[in-house]
Amino acid sequence: GQNIDQPTEMTATEGAIVQINCTYQTSGFNGLFWYQQHAGEAPTFLSYNVLDGLEEKGRFSSFLSRSKGYSYLLLKELQMKDSASYLCVRFDSNYQLIWGAGTKLIIKP
Amino acid sequence: IAGITQAPTSQILAAGRRMTLRCTQDMRHNAMYWYRQDLGLGLRLIHYSNTAGTTGKGEVPDGYSVSRANTDDFPLTLASAVPSQTSVYFCASSPGLADTDTQYFGPGTRLTVL
Numbered sequence: 437g438q439n440i441d442q443p444t445e446m447t448a449t450e451g452a453i454v455q456i457n458c459t460y461q462t463s464g465f466n467g468l469f470w471y472q473q474h475a476g477e478a479p480t481f482l483s484y485n486v487l488d489g490l491e492e493k494g495r496f497s498s499f500l501s502r503s504k505g506y507s508y509l510l511l512k513e514l515q516m517k518d519s520a521s522y523l524c525v526r527f528d529s530n531y532q533l534i535w536g537a538g539t540k541l542i543i544k545p
Numbered sequence: 546i547a548g549i550t551q552a553p554t555s556q557i558l559a560a561g562r563r564m565t566l567r568c569t570q571d572m573r574h575n576a577m578y579w580y581r582q583d584l585g586l587g588l589r590l591i592h593y594s595n596t597a598g599t600t601g602k603g604e605v606p607d608g609y610s611v612s613r614a615n616t617d618d619f620p621l622t623l624a625s626a627v628p629s630q631t632s633v634y635f636c637a638s639s640p641g642l643a644d645t646d647t648q649y650f651g652p653g654t655r656l657t658v659l
Contacts, residue, residue, distance in 0.1 A: 440587065469647075477652070477653075478635055478650035478651060478652055478653055479588070479635070479650050480650070481647045481648070481649075484647070523587070523588070525587075531642040532590060532593075532603070533588075533590070533648065534587070535580075535587030535588040535589070536587050537585055537586055537587045538587065
């Protein structure tokens, strides 16, 4: 996706913690979404950050630093079902979503 | 119908043929979107509609057209398909255009143009 950088693939172990980083272009920035997409399925909403700081939602947390153009998604107590792609998405001043290419997360037992 | 549906699930199409991908939502959402998803790339917006009767161009509109005759339906038409339009197409909807309005996605249509 344009001006959004996230790792292509990451591997983690069941029960562990993993952090998926995302950097984005700061001009015209309004907010940052994270979506989850299982293989062959549609994306589903995980989180939305507009202010700096950490938003916690169960096993998943999302962090935003507007000044640094940086976000991360933190997944705790990993389960096999968390194997999916995680999409970092910037909401811009034109009311459109700019999608990153996604990070494929592989969970190993 | 629950949520947002798309048809067909998949389609193989000869180049030059006309094709309409259907999308219907029952959530009474004002905004609807069409995206394509290609390997290694993020979702790219093709067209969108803020409300019934209005449409707008996204990032990659060429070769595609849309209409929004009512709130529920948002069909995407390929007038003359080309192989580069081989992709997975997702329709989505949201209550409005506010930054807090989550987009809900249909299951996708896998289109192959030969």
